[in-house]
Amino acid sequence: MPDQKSMRPTAIAAAASIVIVGGGLSGTLCALHILAARPDLQVRIVERNDRLGPGVAYGACSDGHLLNVPVSRLDIRTSISFEAWLTHKTSLHPDLAEALGESGGQLGDAFVPRRLFGAYLEEQIEHLIASNKLIWKRGEAIAFLDPPKRGVLLADGREIAAGAVILALGNLPPKSPVRDDSGLEDLGGFIPDPWATGALAGIQASEPILFVGTGLTMVDVALALNAQGHSGDMTATSRRGLLPTRHAFGGQWPPFLPSLLPMSPATLLRAVRRETEQALRDGVPWQRVIDAIRPFVARIWRSWSRPERRSFLRHLRPRWDVVRHRMAPRIADVIDALVTEGRLNVVSGRLARYRQAGREIAIDIVGKDGEQQTVHAHHVINCTGPRSDFGSVGTPLIVDARRRKLIHPDALGLGIETENCAVVSAGGVPSNWLFAVGSLTRPAWWEITAAPEITAQVLDLAASLTATPLETSSLADRFQDLGAGI
Ligand SMILES: Cc1cc2nc3c(=O)[nH]c(=O)nc-3n(C[C@H](O)[C@H](O)[C@H](O)COP(=O)(O)OP(=O)(O)OC[C@H]3O[C@@H](n4cnc5c(N)ncnc54)[C@H](O)[C@@H]3O)c2cc1C
Numbered sequence: 001m002p003d004q005k006s007m008r009p010t011a012i013a014a015a016a017s018i019v020i021v022g023g024g025l026s027g028t029l030c031a032l033h034i035l036a037a038r039p040d041l042q043v044r045i046v047e048r049n050d051r052l053g054p055g056v057a058y059g060a061c062s063d064g065h066l067l068n069v070p071v072s073r074l075d076i077r078t079s080i081s082f083e084a085w086l087t088h089k090t091s092l093h094p095d096l097a098e099a100l101g102e103s104g105g106q107l108g109d110a111f112v113p114r115r116l117f118g119a120y121l122e123e124q125i126e127h128l129i130a131s132n133k134l135i136w137k138r139g140e141a142i143a144f145l146d147p148p149k150r151g152v153l154l155a156d157g158r159e160i161a162a163g164a165v166i167l168a169l170g171n172l173p174p175k176s177p178v179r180d181d182s183g184l185e186d187l188g189g190f191i192p193d194p195w196a197t198g199a200l201a202g203i204q205a206s207e208p209i210l211f212v213g214t215g216l217t218m219v220d221v222a223l224a225l226n227a228q229g230h231s232g233d234m235t236a237t238s239r240r241g242l243l244p245t246r247h248a249f250g251g252q253w254p255p256f257l258p259s260l261l262p263m264s265p266a267t268l269l270r271a272v273r274r275e276t277e278q279a280l281r282d283g284v285p286w287q288r289v290i291d292a293i294r295p296f297v298a299r300i301w302r303s304w305s306r307p308e309r310r311s312f313l314r315h316l317r318p319r320w321d322v323v324r325h326r327m328a329p330r331i332a333d334v335i336d337a338l339v340t341e342g343r344l345n346v347v348s349g350r351l352a353r354y355r356q357a358g359r360e361i362a363i364d365i366v367g368k369d370g371e372q373q374t375v376h377a378h379h380v381i382n383c384t385g386p387r388s389d390f391g392s393v394g395t396p397l398i399v400d401a402r403r404r405k406l407i408h409p410d411a412l413g414l415g416i417e418t419e420n421c422a423v424v425s426a427g428g429v430p431s432n433w434l435f436a437v438g439s440l441t442r443p444a445w446w447e448i449t450a451a452p453e454i455t456a457q458v459l460d461l462a463a464s465l466t467a468t469p470l471e472t473s474s475l476a477d478r479f480q481d482l483g484a485g486i
Helices: 025-037 055-059 082-088 090-102 114-130 216-227 265-281 287-303 306-324 329-340 396-403 439-445 451-466 475-481
Strands: 017-021 042-047 134-138 141-144 151-154 159-161 164-167 209-212 234-238 344-348 350-357 360-366 372-377 379-382 422-424 430-436
Touching: 017 025, 017 151, 017 159, 025 042, 025 055, 025 114, 025 451, 055 114, 082 090, 082 114, 090 329, 114 134, 141 396, 209 216, 209 372, 216 234, 216 329, 234 372, 265 287, 265 306, 287 306, 287 439, 329 344, 360 379, 439 451
Parallel strands: 017 042, 017 164, 042 134, 164 430, 209 234, 209 379, 234 344
Antiparallel strands: 141 151, 151 159, 350 360, 360 372, 422 430
């Protein structure tokens, strides 16, 4: 893997015009930081949905959906921080009461509703739109323009030409939990994407539900159903049946990885076990040990060979996901209560067979020991999380990018190859006009999900595109400065 410094795209001249595809957090941050550095640039953002800023994470949510990081960790380096914005918005203070009660009155430590972060992002971007510094092109980008033009074609036929294109496409809908041709999708009651508008609308309060997946998506959907008075049985299933863990307040743990770098996945696992046991003996929450790893995740990932990455994905990822993607304490309380009351049952195993049985779907789940359990549900909800296999997704823009050989889907099915945000072509060459930020760049970073990492990435790209200097030369260093989304 080339050194970060040498990968810096020095060849990129400041582009006079930029089009950003996607107006969630990643696209919004690109617009904010590029225009903060170079207000003279012509920047346009293409977004197909009717809100610019919140995206799925901070838009498609109710009051009960909380941010899974405390307020102070959501610093996106704009002129007003989220914490300061919340402090000044006195009309929102009643919404904060519960969160402040839990955090002992400390706003920086509070887990507040996600929709507030969405409103904050929306307000930041509205200023740019209102002042005509940023133009919102409403529509879906479906293809790239034919060379020598650069830019994108919208579904309604408009051509948006620009010197540089940034893909901020965000999370794709989930992949089928079974083989694509198996027919589960055709059964009445299967919900392929819980984030699709109105996906949960047809569910009656007493109907039994099966969630495929036991991670944060399942938690979100169970909370939403619970909040709308659902009383039917809920079952959640995944291979290992692991639920996300909960956040804990207090304590500190020193960085323990630097002296061990570079390290194999097995060495990492041993070190984490050792430190966790020591932390527990010292009365420090184990969560602080995981937090101490986070700033080094990008470096560790980049140092691993493909077999090491594959080994991590196969053996350690399920465990990593649940200790890393944690629930806010109030959310964990609700989930614990649902489990204790027997309203949410967690089953480990694989989906073996399913069949329509009248109005229900009957699903056979086979555990590790070979034991089979049949769950009857009116609705089977796909909570397996966003798909990332860009080599096969059928969204028009990605299909066109593959056809033009503009992208190189990675071998592990995590996203597309990039070098410092420059999209690498099928032929292995980093582009000097096509860039990407956010989850589709996971092959280069592994952890590029949470707001702090995306912020670090966007700051780097914005500096390159606007030819403005950065304080440090390494993006991995900046991940560390930001505490990488703890
Ligand atoms: C439910 C949920 C909760 C989360 N909670 C947290 C949290 O608490 N804290 C945290 O740090 N992170 C959280 N995350 C992680 C989250 O993914 C990132 O923080 C961030 O929101 C990702 O933003 P994005 O802009 O990359 O993607 P998205 O929010 O998915 O936005 C992408 C946008 O691009 C648009 N788009 C895509 N393709 C096209 C096209 N061809 N043409 C036009 N428009 C297009 C989409 O309409 C969408 O609006 C959460 C994620 C989810 C899904």
